[in-house]
Amino acid sequence: MTCTLISSEELMTSLPPEFIVAVDFAQAPGIFKKQEGTKDDLAVYYNSKAKSMFDYEQAKRRWQWWICNDSGEKERVMISSAETAAFSPDRASWTFQGKAIRLANVEYTPVVQQEGWKDPDFPHDQSSIGEKNDKDCKWIRAIAIASVSEFPSHVKENIFLTKDIPEDGKYTIRLWDPQPGERKWKEIEIDDYLPCSLEKGYEEGFLHTASPLFVTVNQEDGMWAALLEKAFAKMYGSWTALTRFSPTAAYIAFTGEMAGVTYWDASRQKQSQNPVHWRILEGGAPVSKKGRLAGGAQVKELERKRNWIRFVKLEGEGPEEGWCSYYESGRRVATRLSKRQWNLWDPKGEHPEVEDMFATLHECDRANYMMNTYVQSDLKNASFDGLIKIHAYSILHCVEVEGVKLVQLRNPHGHYEWKGPWKDQGPEWKKNPQISKALQMTVTKGRQWDDGAFWMDFEDFEWNMANIEVHKVSMPSERAVF
Numbered sequence: 001m002t003c004t005l006i007s008s009e010e011l012m013t014s015l016p017p018e019f020i021v022a023v024d025f026a027q028a029p030g031i032f033k034k035q036e037g038t039k040d041d042l043a044v045y046y047n048s049k050a051k052s053m054f055d056y057e058q059a060k061r062r063w064q065w066w067i068c069n070d071s072g073e074k075e076r077v078m079i080s081s082a083e084t085a086a087f088s089p090d091r092a093s094w095t096f097q098g099k100a101i102r103l104a105n106v107e108y109t110p111v112v113q114q115e116g117w118k119d120p121d122f123p124h125d126q127s128s129i130g131e132k133n134d135k136d137c138k139w140i141r142a143i144a145i146a147s148v149s150e151f152p153s154h155v156k157e158n159i160f161l162t163k164d165i166p167e168d169g170k171y172t173i174r175l176w177d178p179q180p181g182e183r184k185w186k187e188i189e190i191d192d193y194l195p196c197s198l199e200k201g202y203e204e205g206f207l208h209t210a211s212p213l214f215v216t217v218n219q220e221d222g223m224w225a226a227l228l229e230k231a232f233a234k235m236y237g238s239w240t241a242l243t244r245f246s247p248t249a250a251y252i253a254f255t256g257e258m259a260g261v262t263y264w265d266a267s268r269q270k271q272s273q274n275p276v277h278w279r280i281l282e283g284g285a286p287v288s289k290k291g292r293l294a295g296g297a298q299v300k301e302l303e304r305k306r307n308w309i310r311f312v313k314l315e316g317e318g319p320e321e322g323w324c325s326y327y328e329s330g331r332r333v334a335t336r337l338s339k340r341q342w343n344l345w346d347p348k349g350e351h352p353e354v355e356d357m358f359a360t361l362h363e364c365d366r367a368n369y370m371m372n373t374y375v376q377s378d379l380k381n382a383s384f385d386g387l388i389k390i391h392a393y394s395i396l397h398c399v400e401v402e403g404v405k406l407v408q409l410r411n412p413h414g415h416y417e418w419k420g421p422w423k424d425q426g427p428e429w430k431k432n433p434q435i436s437k438a439l440q441m442t443v444t445k446g447r448q449w450d451d452g453a454f455w456m457d458f459e460d461f462e463w464n465m466a467n468i469e470v471h472k473v474s475m476p477s478e479r480a481v482f
Helices: 008-014 138-149 152-159 224-236 240-244 247-255 357-366 427-431 433-438 458-464
Strands: 018-023 032-039 042-047 052-057 062-068 074-080 099-105 171-177 184-190 196-198 210-212 261-265 277-280 285-287 291-293 298-305 308-315 321-325 334-336 370-375 392-401 404-410 453-457 465-471
Touching: 032 052, 052 074, 152 171, 152 224, 171 224, 171 247, 184 224, 224 240, 224 247, 247 370, 247 465, 277 308, 334 458, 357 370, 357 392, 357 465, 392 433, 404 458, 427 433, 453 458, 458 465
Parallel strands: none
Antiparallel strands: 018 032, 018 099, 032 042, 042 052, 052 062, 062 074, 171 184, 196 210, 261 465, 277 298, 277 334, 285 291, 285 321, 298 308, 308 321, 370 392, 370 465, 392 404, 404 453
16 A cells, blocks of 8 residues: 655645534534634634634644634633544544534535515615614614513514515514604514625625624524514614614614613712722632631722732731632622612703612513613723623523522623623532522533623622613513523
8 A cells, every 4th residue: 555645735725624513402603714824733713703713732632622702812622622633623523511513514505596575665785784884883783682682472473573484585573663753663574685794705606605794693593683673774774874773762662662761870980980899708718829818808909800809908817919719619708898889860960879779670670671781981801701891781680599699691792701700601500509400500511602691790790880771661571581
């Protein structure tokens, strides 16, 4: 038998240009594409939608599947392959929680165009998109759509008048128009064509090379969110016109109730101007490489990263300064002495203070109101903590279980979550099985993908958020389950 050695350049050209990842219970969104550079002389594959990457670790002789941040930088390894010398990740052996993972080459199937109904009143040109391809208002639309989509039964039964997928692609959607001079229910007809951007390496006639400009379409949720957004865009005149579209406008459009929006603000209390003081709870708290702070000690926060605070001691026993963790073994071991002040927004300018924000938000959850919140603008290390500054999140639930107060949020981007205490797969869930069971968090499995929904300790929630907006109209259907 004769063996022929091939060069690294020839090897690279023989590798699959891209692939998808599939398991028997889910599929990672998007496509992994081969990148220009290499690592350990082997290819690197990156998925811009799932914010994840495959590369080879020569020292471990394993391919690794990384979770990346919004900048595409590697953060943590999600799964490693079995030990292998395979030159491509699709030739390695992969398992996740006992289930086989399949890396499959993308099959390029030409699109067979089937002409459907095209809305003459909202044409497929720049006039419907608007004067510019606006990205700045994308998060505004996303949070508005996300807030109302927490009530899927209401969307299906009352908003979409077209119940089944029509052969001609013509949908009728019922919305209340909150714009001045309108303010009435409207039945809006739209087609199912969406404006898309072409990805690098575009090939004529292949669907995978294009993606919607605005609300993302995925296999799990289907197209309803994108169609709903298109109905809003038509009602407002264009997608760009939705820069003046807000969660409040979405709430009104879904319910027809103009009144009832309540707004609480904590942004008057700037953290940079008001240093946060902490008290160490009974049993003490660990200090990195310096021992422990004793229970009852008080410290001043200089900086915070996730569950660690850089401090100087004010009183009590323990190190004079360092990094202290305020969670240990799944429980809180330090609490803020400083009070987070919430004020009700009042058009008269009085802005009365809210005595118990948790109780207020808990009642709003029980009443089945639509809710959202915004991250502070001056928050340090927000990205490291898994939050996005001046960004809006829908509030899903506010609960107290076993004496622990928690808030569940959703990032409307559908990914990128809180990385502090009570994060998905955090040690708090394993250490507190009663809470895990009550909130239906399966610790052994966790969420299969970063879906944007996460829990936070209410105290952390208060000190990371700037304001809260609630539409005080009880929704006629149940909120989506945990």
